[in-house]
Amino acid sequence: MLDAISTLSLLALLLGLGLGYAAIRYRVKGNPLIDQIDAILPQTQCGQCDFPGCRPYAEAIASGEVEINQCPPGGQEGVDALAELLGVETLPLNQVHGETKPKRVAVVDEKVCIGCTLCIQACPVDAFVGSSKVMTTVIAEECTGCDLCLPVCPVDCIDMVEIKPTFRTYVPDISELAHA
């Protein structure tokens, strides 16, 4: 079983690398403004902005069809950065699209997973590895925490877990430092 998974992930990785390279190499270089906007968007690819991903939202912003305050993962900081780029007044983040939440990653309960592969199809960044009838796992490093895999799971075995600080990622709190 583990063998199968590692072989599959390796295969996926190799194919991904090759095709990913092709995707970048042969991408039709579009509008530089779209690229600049896309560079600010957080790439969570969650669709909360009502577009099927960050790039489509970037395209819509560039064409002036939509407001710049529809991306919750980007937070207020993101809205401000977009305003600065576009030279417009900033707006408060539109709460209709959701709140900014701390970053989380999907964890599959492998005991419950039935290997239906629905999540694999739902994930916008191909963060799942697995194949039909074999339990599925998430590559934590690649998961953007977009929540899109949650509703599709027929047995509710995906959990969104907040990322805990480790000895290596720990950031000291300077607000505690005394000041006169």
Add this chain to the structure above:
Amino acid sequence: MLKFKYNGGLKLENPYPVDAIDLIRIPLPDKVVLPMQQRIGNQAIPIVSVGERVLTGQIVATIDDQRCAPVHASISGTVVAIDEHVYAHKSGLKGLCVTIESDGKDEWVDTSIGCTEHYEACTANTIYNKIRVSGIVGMGGAGFPTHTKVRLAEGCHTLLVNATECEPGITCDAALMQAYPTKVIRGIEVLLHICQAERAIIAIEDDKQDAIAALNKFCNNENITIEVMPTKYTSGAEKLLLKSLLGIEVPTGKFASDVGVLCQNVATVVAMFDAVVENRPLISRAVTVAGSAVKESKNFQVRLGASYDYLLSFVDIVEGSHKISMNGLMMGIELDSTNYSVSKNTNCVFIDQLEESKPTKECIRCGLCNTVCPVDLLPQQLYWYSKSENIDKAIEYNLLDCIECNCCSYVCPSYIPLVDYYQYSKSLYKQQVKEKQQTESARERYEFRELRLERNKRERAEMMEAKKIALKEKMAKDKAHKATVEAALERVDAAKSAHGSQDDG
């Protein structure tokens, strides 16, 4: 004497002077708590289970990661727990530990197999491996796995042995050198054998006359020189040693190994000698116990995983409120209790009388901090940029070169904990870099997926189209076939009826 100089640094008195330095062996502790997370890399995975009997020197946890070293049982006894404990770390985070209760026998694993004194017949690879499986990491504080460091320095020209002791008040390296001068010298010979450097330099400060004498007595290898340096705080920092002794500047983001020098702490050299020649893994170390609340500062050779409380039971402590810290007054960290255990890079435990804390004031731009920085940074600028989270600017001002020596905050008349700010901005920077990588990767993966979906759609459409055409062709063919058959049948019928009418007629 120093051939070269560096700016800044501080002349600091030893706050806990003693008449004579001695390395005291203490009885076995009843219990040891061994942390699985070491300074670098991932957490080691226990390979023993609760209730299992283990021998001294047996591997209890290991990890398949070249940056890490395995963990060994430091006493013989029974594994009583594998659970989470708060580490002696700034973050106060918990990490996995293996707890062993002693059976008092100190029964060892078989230590007869290995290179022994015939190490010269062993290849460098065999010795690297021996160093790795013996669990040796840098014991000066950095905790970088020794086998990796040595391997990285392959082909170096100089081996630099750091015997300067990192900061005032810590005397464990001096005690070790006085107790085991031959191990130091022979350990250096082992290292010279594997890294093939032409020479070795032992860098030692002039306040360790007894240790210097001991080393001089046993050093009769002409490739090894003992370089006595004036005592000045942060001379012992790796890059500064290279600068002051060899006149070599190590560029930002590079290491000593990149300029052909292998740096090793003297305690690591001794541990390596034990591993390679005596086949003993790293299970104990020298620790200084001192402080203004400790009547007489002492050095103990203690098993790893022994608690600070156990160590402190061998010194007299003045009653009162105490400040507890480990690894030094300048670069160490303050702890909330003595409920921690000695790890591979614990070089001292200080118990000081609690002084009134000095209130932090605003920076008065006196510029004092700028004059003491040993690596020529501008601490005042770094402070402003770190405080305002202007990380890009801080990086531009070479934040990453800061060795966190605390010289700047030591002299700051406003008592600003400058290094806390630098650590904050450094970790923010690390976080930003990682986030950027992840965003980049998410973008690529998303675009790749879009491309794939589109391709799938196109392929499906093409396939459908092809099928449709095939079907049409088939239908046309079928139709044609049917038509031929029908025509033939018609002909037969016609012939038949013609015949029939003839017969009839």
